[in-house]
Amino acid sequence: MNLAIRDIRYHRGRFILTSIGLGLLLGVVMSMGGIYRGLIADALSILHASKADIWVVQQNSNGPFAESSRMPEDIKYRIQAVPGVAAASPLSFQTIQVERQGKPFRFFLIGYELRGIGGPSEIVSGRDIRQKHYEMVVARAMGMQVGEKIHLGLHDYTVVGITGKIVSSSGDPVAYVSLADAQDIQFKKDNDAIRNERARVAANLADLQSLAPAQKNYLRQNITAITESTHTVNTVIARLAPGADLREAQERIRRWNHFKPVSDAEQTNLLAKGMIEKARMQLGLFRVILLVISAVIISLIIYTSTLDKIKVIATLKLIGAQNRVIIGMILQQSLLMGIIAYGIGYGLILLTYEKFPRRIVLESSDLQMLFGIVMAICVISSFVGIRKALGVEPAEALGG
Amino acid sequence: MDKNRYAIAVEKLTKMYGNGETEVTAIADATLQVQPGELVALLGPSGSGKTTLLTCIGLINEPTRGKVVIDGITVADDGWKNGIDLKRLRREKLGFIFQAHNLIPFLTAQENVMIALEINHLSKNEAKNRAIDLLTSLNLGHRLNNFPSALSGGEAQRVAIARALANKPKVILADEPTAALDTDNGKNVMALLKKLAVENRSAILVVTHDHRMVEGFDRIFQVSDGRIVD
Ligand SMILES: Nc1ncnc2c1ncn2[C@@H]1O[C@H](COP(=O)(O)OP(=O)(O)OP(=O)(O)O)[C@@H](O)[C@H]1O
Ligand SMILES: [Mg+2]
Numbered sequence: 001m002n003l004a005i006r007d008i009r010y011h012r013g014r015f016i017l018t019s020i021g022l023g024l025l026l027g028v029v030m031s032m033g034g035i036y037r038g039l040i041a042d043a044l045s046i047l048h049a050s051k052a053d054i055w056v057v058q059q060n061s062n063g064p065f066a067e068s069s070r071m072p073e074d075i076k077y078r079i080q081a082v083p084g085v086a087a088a089s090p091l092s093f094q095t096i097q098v099e100r101q102g103k104p105f106r107f108f109l110i111g112y113e114l115r116g117i118g119g120p121s122e123i124v125s126g127r128d129i130r131q132k133h134y135e136m137v138v139a140r141a142m143g144m145q146v147g148e149k150i151h152l153g154l155h156d157y158t159v160v161g162i163t164g165k166i167v168s169s170s171g172d173p174v175a176y177v178s179l180a181d182a183q184d185i186q187f188k189k190d191n192d193a194i195r196n197e198r199a200r201v202a203a204n205l206a207d208l209q210s211l212a213p214a215q216k217n218y219l220r221q222n223i224t225a226i227t228e229s230t231h232t233v234n235t236v237i238a239r240l241a242p243g244a245d246l247r248e249a250q251e252r253i254r255r256w257n258h259f260k261p262v263s264d265a266e267q268t269n270l271l272a273k274g275m276i277e278k279a280r281m282q283l284g285l286f287r288v289i290l291l292v293i294s295a296v297i298i299s300l301i302i303y304t305s306t307l308d309k310i311k312v313i314a315t316l317k318l319i320g321a322q323n324r325v326i327i328g329m330i331l332q333q334s335l336l337m338g339i340i341a342y343g344i345g346y347g348l349i350l351l352t353y354e355k356f357p358r359r360i361v362l363e364s365s366d367l368q369m370l371f372g373i374v375m376a377i378c379v380i381s382s383f384v385g386i387r388k389a390l391g392v393e394p395a396e397a398l399g400g
Numbered sequence: 401m402d403k404n405r406y407a408i409a410v411e412k413l414t415k416m417y418g419n420g421e422t423e424v425t426a427i428a429d430a431t432l433q434v435q436p437g438e439l440v441a442l443l444g445p446s447g448s449g450k451t452t453l454l455t456c457i458g459l460i461n462e463p464t465r466g467k468v469v470i471d472g473i474t475v476a477d478d479g480w481k482n483g484i485d486l487k488r489l490r491r492e493k494l495g496f497i498f499q500a501h502n503l504i505p506f507l508t509a510q511e512n513v514m515i516a517l518e519i520n521h522l523s524k525n526e527a528k529n530r531a532i533d534l535l536t537s538l539n540l541g542h543r544l545n546n547f548p549s550a551l552s553g554g555e556a557q558r559v560a561i562a563r564a565l566a567n568k569p570k571v572i573l574a575d576e577p578t579a580a581l582d583t584d585n586g587k588n589v590m591a592l593l594k595k596l597a598v599e600n601r602s603a604i605l606v607v608t609h610d611h612r613m614v615e616g617f618d619r620i621f622q623v624s625d626g627r628i629v630d
Contacts (some may be wrong), residue, residue, distance in 0.1 A: 001518050011506065311502070312505070316504070320491025393460075
């Protein structure tokens with residue numbers, strides 16, 4: 001006969017309530033693990049969508065996500081020429097915040113070459129960008145419809161397609177435009193600003209008496225071209241030809257071009273380990289605290305339920321029950337409470353995880369480990385109750 | 401005298417509680433024997449040491465001095481005998497009945513009896529059958545699945561008796577089994593104990609200060625100030 005289950009059955013109201021309480025706590029612990037995994041998944045989602053082998057970034061930078069990186073667009077030609085590289089395309093990144101329907105609307109804008117790599121990895125409705133200008137593909141999470149327009153920089157952009165689930169490392173949904181458009185949005189100045197800047201250059205040159213007018217003119221044109229150039233990108237991604245050696249290609253880019261070639265694995269590391277390390281520690285610490293609280297709660301519950309059962313335990317000892325009967329009753333109760341609370345927590349997370357504002361990724365290995373930890377906590381927590389129970393004298397059954 | 405004939409044999413048993421200033425001699429030099437099939441009463445005023453004597457015989461309280469022999473096994477001789485398995489002896493040789501019935505509140509009547517059998521290594525089925533038989537024979541066939549809280553005092557006490565009898569013990573120790581019952585129920589319980597003593601050839605030692613119940617005992621020991629005065 002299982003005494004633990006009999007006792008629980010008799011006190012089921014109390015047992016269910018405490019299990020629900022614990023279950024909520026464990027649900028929070030699970031969601032924190034899920035949030036952490038979600039952070040990693042989000043951080044890596046652009047990486048996975050881009051399918052690049054090498055991220056070429058500014059020298060001495062861990063860009064383009066962990067640090068900023070800027071480089072001229074035409075570097076792509078030199079990267080394309082590196083032996084082993086099959087394709088190379090520039091990408092530009094920027095975070096945009098506009099007003100939409102009266103609310104701040106944030107997203108991460110990627111500019112890509114329409115004929116190159118690094119564009120949307122899938123189109124779930126609508127189509128790819130076909131025209132060089134003013135077309136846009138947005139992630140589903142942006143909640144925009146095909147045909148909708150949005151004003152960015154100096155122009156209106158029309159949504160022509162919807163791509164799947166892709167977010168930036170800070171969780172903002174991603175939108176794609178052509179590289180030229182992205183550069184316009186980022187760098188293009190309005191006409192007043194351009195006029196002012198040109199006047200300033202002209203004024204500065206006018207002071208240089210030593211130059212001939214033709215030289216001045218030539219210089220002015222060049223300076224204006226450079227200052228008005230928008231041909232800056234954040235990275236050039238490269239895909240290797242089949243069989244090409246990653247290390248060799250990286251070495252060549254490093255030595256010949258003086259740019260930093262970050263492999264996909266290194267980039268993953270930078271994002272997963274570097275950028276979200278603090279979040280990981282924060283969440284980890286929080287989980288530990290919550291687990292300690294759970295342990296204290298379980299101990300208290302088991303201890304008080306043992307106190308409630310002193311007379312029962314004394315009676316059991318009186319009629320000659322072995323210690324294992326008594327230990328078993330307390331331990332099983334503790335474990336059962338852990339299992340049920342875990343189940344409740346898990347159910348809760350399954351029902352709600354899609355409604356979280358950021359992605360929750362439930363890894364079965366995490367969940368299994370948590371289950372193991374919860375079971376261990378239950379065993380350890382029941383020690384105080386078991387100690388108390390073993391100290392009970394059978395004579396205590398005698399008192400009225 | 402052949403001690404093996406007795407179900408209970410107590411010789412010069414002394415039990416002291418506390419020490420120094422607070423030392424209390426609850427039982428002094430008590431000697432008594434009970435034969436199988438005998439129903440015996442311990443009668444005496446409050447504080448005279450009846451419960452103490454019962455718990456020493458019941459292997460719950462360690463005697464300070466003297467000898468306790470249960471069913472031919474010497475369990476105490478100036479303190480517990482070395483290597484004696486008290487729980488096992490309690491399980492196999494002894495049955496307990498108390499004033500407050502001491503049923504386990506979260507087990508049904510049937511389960512309360514079954515638990516005593518299961519800890520004595522009976523299979524679940526055997527335990528169940530014997531529990532049902534016992535309870536039915538005590539007129540509790542209709543109460544098998546009731547929790548103790550739903551039983552009347554007399555019913556609960558009969559369940560406790562069924563539990564005490566479950567393992568067919570040689571010795572049944574009862575501490576004021578009728579105190580919480582009205583006269584009719586008390587008499588029924590006593591009649592039941594009497595019948596069991598005869599049928600099972602168990603020695604039954606009943607503590608009582610309930611003079612309503614004294615008829616029907618084979619022998620009565622008077623206890624006064626820790627001594628058996630006869
Ligand atoms: N655990 C204990 N510690 C110290 N003294 C005790 C203890 N138990 C009993 N005593 C003392 O031993 C004496 C005998 O007590 P006991 O309980 O055996 O009496 P009793 O005859 O059963 O009384 P009652 O009829 O009231 O139940 C009393 O003086 C009591 O105070
Ligand atoms: Mg007493």
